[in-house]
Structure formats: structure tokens, C-alpha cells
Amino acid sequence: MARKVKFLQGNEACVEGALMAGMTFYSGYPITPSTEIAELSAEKLPKIGGKFIQMEDEIAGIAAAIGASLTGAKVMTATSGPGFSLKQENIGYAALTEIPLVIVNVQRGGPSTGLPTAPGQGDVMQAMWGTHGDHPVICLTPDSVKETFDLTIRAFNLAEKYRMPVILLTDEITGHMREKIEIPEQSEIEVYNRIKPNLGDNYQAYKVEAGDLVPKMADFGSGFRYHVTGLMHDETGFPSNSTANAGRLMDRLMDKIEANKDDIITYEEIETEDAEYLILAYGGTARTAKAAVKTLRAEGIKVGLFRPITLWPFPNERVNTLSEQVKDIIVAELNYGQLILEVERVVKSNCPVRFCGKANGEVLTPDELIRKFKEVL
Amino acid sequence: MSKQLELRLSGSGGQGLITAGIILAEAALLDHKNAIQTQSYGPEARGGASKAEVIISDKSIDFPKVTLPNMSLALTQIACDKYISDITEDGTIIVDDSIVLPAQLVAKNIYRLPIIKTAIQEVGKEIVANIVALGLIVRLTGIVTDESLEKAILSRIPKGTEDLNKLALKKGYELAEGLLS
Amino acid sequence: MNHPLVENYFRMDKFPHIWCPGCGHGIIMASIARAIEKLGLDKDKVCIVSGIGCSSRAPGYMDFNTLHTTHGRALAFATGVKLANPDLEVIVIAGDGDLSAIGGNHLIHSARRNINLTTICFNNNIYGMTGGQYSPTTPTNEKGTTAPYGNIDKPFDIAKLAIGAGATYSARTTAYHVPQMDKLIEAAIKHKGFSLVEAISICPTYYGRKNKKGSVVDMMTWLKDNFVDVKVAEKLPQEKKEGKFLMGEFINIIEPEYTDQYAKIIEHFNK
Numbered sequence: 001m002a003r004k005v006k007f008l009q010g011n012e013a014c015v016e017g018a019l020m021a022g023m024t025f026y027s028g029y030p031i032t033p034s035t036e037i038a039e040l041s042a043e044k045l046p047k048i049g050g051k052f053i054q055m056e057d058e059i060a061g062i063a064a065a066i067g068a069s070l071t072g073a074k075v076m077t078a079t080s081g082p083g084f085s086l087k088q089e090n091i092g093y094a095a096l097t098e099i100p101l102v103i104v105n106v107q108r109g110g111p112s113t114g115l116p117t118a119p120g121q122g123d124v125m126q127a128m129w130g131t132h133g134d135h136p137v138i139c140l141t142p143d144s145v146k147e148t149f150d151l152t153i154r155a156f157n158l159a160e161k162y163r164m165p166v167i168l169l170t171d172e173i174t175g176h177m178r179e180k181i182e183i184p185e186q187s188e189i190e191v192y193n194r195i196k197p198n199l200g201d202n203y204q205a206y207k208v209e210a211g212d213l214v215p216k217m218a219d220f221g222s223g224f225r226y227h228v229t230g231l232m233h234d235e236t237g238f239p240s241n242s243t244a245n246a247g248r249l250m251d252r253l254m255d256k257i258e259a260n261k262d263d264i265i266t267y268e269e270i271e272t273e274d275a276e277y278l279i280l281a282y283g284g285t286a287r288t289a290k291a292a293v294k295t296l297r298a299e300g301i302k303v304g305l306f307r308p309i310t311l312w313p314f315p316n317e318r319v320n321t322l323s324e325q326v327k328d329i330i331v332a333e334l335n336y337g338q339l340i341l342e343v344e345r346v347v348k349s350n351c352p353v354r355f356c357g358k359a360n361g362e363v364l365t366p367d368e369l370i371r372k373f374k375e376v377l
Numbered sequence: 378m379s380k381q382l383e384l385r386l387s388g389s390g391g392q393g394l395i396t397a398g399i400i401l402a403e404a405a406l407l408d409h410k411n412a413i414q415t416q417s418y419g420p421e422a423r424g425g426a427s428k429a430e431v432i433i434s435d436k437s438i439d440f441p442k443v444t445l446p447n448m449s450l451a452l453t454q455i456a457c458d459k460y461i462s463d464i465t466e467d468g469t470i471i472v473d474d475s476i477v478l479p480a481q482l483v484a485k486n487i488y489r490l491p492i493i494k495t496a497i498q499e500v501g502k503e504i505v506a507n508i509v510a511l512g513l514i515v516r517l518t519g520i521v522t523d524e525s526l527e528k529a530i531l532s533r534i535p536k537g538t539e540d541l542n543k544l545a546l547k548k549g550y551e552l553a554e555g556l557l558s
Numbered sequence: 559m560n561h562p563l564v565e566n567y568f569r570m571d572k573f574p575h576i577w578c579p580g581c582g583h584g585i586i587m588a589s590i591a592r593a594i595e596k597l598g599l600d601k602d603k604v605c606i607v608s609g610i611g612c613s614s615r616a617p618g619y620m621d622f623n624t625l626h627t628t629h630g631r632a633l634a635f636a637t638g639v640k641l642a643n644p645d646l647e648v649i650v651i652a653g654d655g656d657l658s659a660i661g662g663n664h665l666i667h668s669a670r671r672n673i674n675l676t677t678i679c680f681n682n683n684i685y686g687m688t689g690g691q692y693s694p695t696t697p698t699n700e701k702g703t704t705a706p707y708g709n710i711d712k713p714f715d716i717a718k719l720a721i722g723a724g725a726t727y728s729a730r731t732t733a734y735h736v737p738q739m740d741k742l743i744e745a746a747i748k749h750k751g752f753s754l755v756e757a758i759s760i761c762p763t764y765y766g767r768k769n770k771k772g773s774v775v776d777m778m779t780w781l782k783d784n785f786v787d788v789k790v791a792e793k794l795p796q797e798k799k800e801g802k803f804l805m806g807e808f809i810n811i812i813e814p815e816y817t818d819q820y821a822k823i824i825e826h827f828n829k
Contacts, residue, residue: 046823067638116416178414195777220623229626230726291439
């Protein structure tokens, strides 16, 4: 059977990817510009024996998904800015209780109700710091319809592998544009499933056994009768007030990211080998940057593009190395300067870091970026 | 014609212009070209002026939005007033003949044609004005092959309306041929 | 020697529990265990979900699949558990604040969907965990730490609220009326559809002390004297019902259940 060529919106490709990754449960609340994800999930899930439910609010949308994940389902919820804000508490809950889940945020213009049908990239820092308390975060951001498909699968795989919520941070640009996508066959897709304990094992719900990355995860109803709590807990899963225990648990949770950055971090580079200048852009804005790099290169300017695909954890080391090579870095994003803060932190004084952005609901055009590039250099 | 087409289709919600944009882009894919379609969302898509935009190119398309179209179609006065003056100097403007064009419009070609009238009088349904428009655009630009366009149309329309849409397409072609002859 | 019920259904190593002396919550928790035993449910197939608050600590002591979630959200988590695996018997334990204030939206929508969840509300008319603030069920004029001059809010009737929202089973009982509580909780679990049992608890530490309700025995006696079964009340003259609260089964009807309805959609595609 040949690969299917389709002409899909990013939001539609997200659902196609989720189904191929093994999604069997979706719960959420309608919000522009993410609704196509709910609509397509509602249509497709019952056909494969999966479940869809439209909950009463955004908080219930993520809560039901977490509950379903505990029964062994692969789960997803999708939202946009206001809903992402409402979901924050339970993102922290899933992080501490180590429950796999994919949260899609199709970013729109904000704050507040803002510009529901226009793009923005103002939730970048929220994706990292939105929920209270320190917690591990994985956040991926695609720049095309095909990559939305690929990264949705990757988000599921990372969620299952590291037992944590994974945020797919898209935007109205990639979510709503239609583009060609070649859908691979199921056999070509690598799917990771959570590791479950065997009946008869001396199961401790939050104990990492030798050779494992994370604790094995038993399905509710499969005979283990364990406890899950958002309180600090020990290896048995029950609440513990011990500060020594809390320290160990936090270290272990944070180390899931810290010790596995090489596995989690991906990025794309275009024309960086000989670059004297670097544009750093991500998500839909990277499309603007790609066009700008082509134009500038045609003019003989040695400029390259660095596009983080994994936003969090941020690709510190590679950006630092590039900052030693280039004379200047321009960060392009649809906000008042969010990821640039991380770039500045990483680059230190190696080279100047400039900003090109806007947050009025318009996309950044290649001409605007080129103009800014020439203005600052 | 191998240059990049940046097309804006505007009208009122319900005229099927978003569908027309998708059909044209899918026809381009069938011809092994690249295409991206975007559209207006929100209240404006449900009345007022709605628009769909399509970029078709032999090369890969980086920036997905149309900044300045080189072809622009408007089927209603409101859409025309809002969008039609954004056009490249060598661009082509097509409007329905029910529309009064603004003065001092700069474009290489400006056509006022009975698109909706053709759909009503010669095909029998106003709803296929979008397909008449597609026939017209494709015959003027040659951006996709006739075979691919017909295939793309037939895969997107409701069953039982094939003959109606084929006739609409033919009438669209004829409108263009009238201009070119 | 512990009672076999305790040995069978509780996590013995998790005791002592956190509740204050005289708290009514343990009575309700034990009643849930008795109902599960009476129904002969498979412990591996029972899931108990709670939110945040004193009562929400109960699942930690109970030997089932237990989920202690975020404040107010127990029903939303439980909905996900139940829809994903309808074979599980899902019971939600929630306090009055958890269920009817921060989680009120989930309560009315769970009732509206008629999803087969059993909710046991441990209603002690106060926020106990945070130290005695007034809740949506604190009676008007009573005091809490955040109502030092008396509560001016009108309280919710949770059992009635559930009925209004579409619950197909709703009942009220008290920590004093234990045999009745056992029966009602058993009936609620057995009921196919959304069921709610509002179990009136007592909080001598905060509610009792703040409102001068006397000893634990006094508070229990008050429950005994002021609640009348709805069936008994039907036959009582008006003057004897004056100032009394109704308990017992208020509604018990059968309507299409949510996970059954969803299964039909799936079934449609399996044909």
C-alpha cells in the first residue's frame, strides 16, 4: 500500500499523528483555534474503539485525560491560551504523579481572550513555568503540517517513556494552514508504550527499578491497587512529609530531563556551517525565517537559521556553541521577547542578541525580518 | 506558467470560496506542485467578508501566507471593498459583474465577469459560482491541469452533484476563453 | 485483633488516620467499605477518587485503586477513569467545599451526563483542612473563621442540587444514622447512573467549637434529633416537621447511562 498524500491543516495532522501513536482517549473543551483537534478526535476515536468526551470546562478536560491515562489509555487534550492557563494546576499534578499525557496548545494572540483567531507565541514561558513549583517539562514546537504530525507522535512517545505530561506548542499559523503531508504507514512509525509491572512482582508504584528510566506503571483495575496522590509521596506512592524524601523525589523528577537531554532535544539548522549571523526562530515564525535566510543568502549575506524543535528543555549547548561562531543572533518570535531571554542566558556575552517580534496578531513577514536584520547589523 | 501563484479568493461566507481554495491546492498537489492554503477565521468567516488564500509553486513554500496576491477574486462588493486593492502591479483582478470597482485600481488585468449570473442562469445553481470561478482562474493561469482540477473537484463535492459541478467548470472555462480569444 | 472488615478493605499500615478525635468521617468511610463488602465487589475493580480536604484523605486508607487528585476535580478525573474503563466501579469521595464550591461545575455536569459514578459527599459544613472557613453548606448565621460575624450566605442543599442537575439517584444520611447510611451507600453503588449520597458528618474541632455546638455526643444527638426520614416525614403533621431536615432516598430512577450510550456509538462502527 502506498503512502497516502493528504492536504491537511496542522490541527488535523495532529489527530492523525495521535491516532498513529496509539491515542485511545481524548477529553477537552472547545476553544479557538484548536477546535479541529477535538472535532476530528470526536469523529475518529469511536471508530477504533477509543473514547472522546467534551468536558464541562478546560480543567475537567485535562483531569479526565489524566484519569483515563491511569487505566492504560494513551490520552490527549488540546487547547489554546485561556484554556492553557486553566489547565496549569493539573499539568503540575501529572508531572508530580508521573502520568503520561499530551497537551496541545495552539497559541493565539493574547493575553486574556485576546485575538482568538490570530497567531501568537506568547505562551512559550508559560509552557515552562506555568504551573506552580519546580517540575520537569518537555515542550515541542512544529513549523509545518508534516512536523505537527511527527511531533504529536513524538510527544506521545516521550510522555510514555518519561511518564510525564508533554506539551505540543503549536500556533494558529501551523494549526490552521493546509499543506501537503505524506502519511507514513503504521509499520513505519516507532511507537513507545509505557512499561507495566507483572502480576506477582513486589510492586511499588513509585520505585524505579534497576535498569529502568521511570517507575513501571500499572493500569488501574489490573490487580495492583496502588495509590496516586499530588502530595509529595515516597516510593510506595503514599504521602510523606519527610523533607529528605521530598528532595529525593524532586531530584529524580528533574533528572528525568537533565540526564536525558540528548534523547529529548532536537533542532534544525539551515546554512549554519559558515554562518556569520544567526536567526533563531521556532514554530510558525520559523517559516518566515526560512524565507528570509534564502533571500539574504541570495544577496551574499552569510546567515543561518537555528530552529529549536524541542523548546524545553532548551538546546543550551548548541546555541552556546553557535554564539561563539557568529557575530550576531536575531531571535524572531510573536511576542514581546520570551525565548530571547533563554537565548541571552545561554549566549552570555559571546555575541549580541537582538530581537525581532510583534504581538498584534499578525505573522512576521520575511520582509519585516529582513528589514530588522539589516537595521541592526 | 511556472511562476508562483499567490491567489486570494474573497466573498461572503457560504459562497464556497474556502472549498474552492482547497480544491485548487489539491489539484496542484496532483500535478506534483506544492501548495498551501490559509483562510480567515472567526465571525468574519460566517458572513461579512471571508477569504481564502492559496499559494501554488513548483518550489517548496517557506512563508505560508499571502502578503500581496498576484491574483485576486472577489464575488461580493464588501469583499471587493476590503481586499481587492491589495494586488501586485502585474497582477490580475477578477470580480463578479455585480460589483462596482473602486477608481484608481492598479493591476495588469482587471476583469468584471458574470460569474454568479453564469452559475444561476447557465448551470442552474448559485452555489456553484465557486466552481465557475475556479474554471475561470485555471484557464487564465494554467496553474494546474484540467484533469487534476476535475479530479480534485469530484473528490470534494457531495455525491450526486458531479454533473452540475462539471457543467459549472465548463462554463468557467468558457468565460476565460471568451476573454482570451 | 482488628475487625475482618478493617483487615480486608483498609491499608492497615497507613493508620492512624489524620482525622481529629470525634470527626464523623471515619464512620462514613467504614460504611463505604461495608457496602462494598455487602455487594461482593472485586477489590481490584474498585477505584476510589477524591479531591482535596479532610475527607479526601480517605482513599489513602482504603485498599483499592485509589486516586487523590486536585481540589474540586475528583469527579472530572473519575469521569476519565470510568469512560476509559467502564468495568471499574468508580466511587468519588468529596467534602462539601470540594464538591459544591470549587468542584460545583463538575458535580452538576456529572449528574447531567448520568455517568455511572457514585459520589459520597462527606458534608461537615465547614472547610476543616484549612482551619474552619465557612463553606457553601455552612448554615446562614453560623460562624466560620472567615465569617466571624455570622455567615450571610444561603447554604446549598447538595442532594437537591444533584437532582436538579439530573442525578438519577440522590439520598441524604448522617453519621448518626449508620444502618440507614449503609443501605443508602449500597443502593447508590448498585445504581446504574450518577448517584449521590450526601452524608452529614460532624466537625467538632472547627464547626462545633466555633458555633458552640457542645461535645461530640451533643453534635451526634443533634443529628439524631433533627433529621427525619423522608418516608416518615410524609406521615407526620406539619408542626412535627418544623425545623427538621429530611434524609433518606429522594430520587431513584433509571435513565440511559453515559458509558452505555458511548458504547453504542462504538458498537455502531463494529457492525
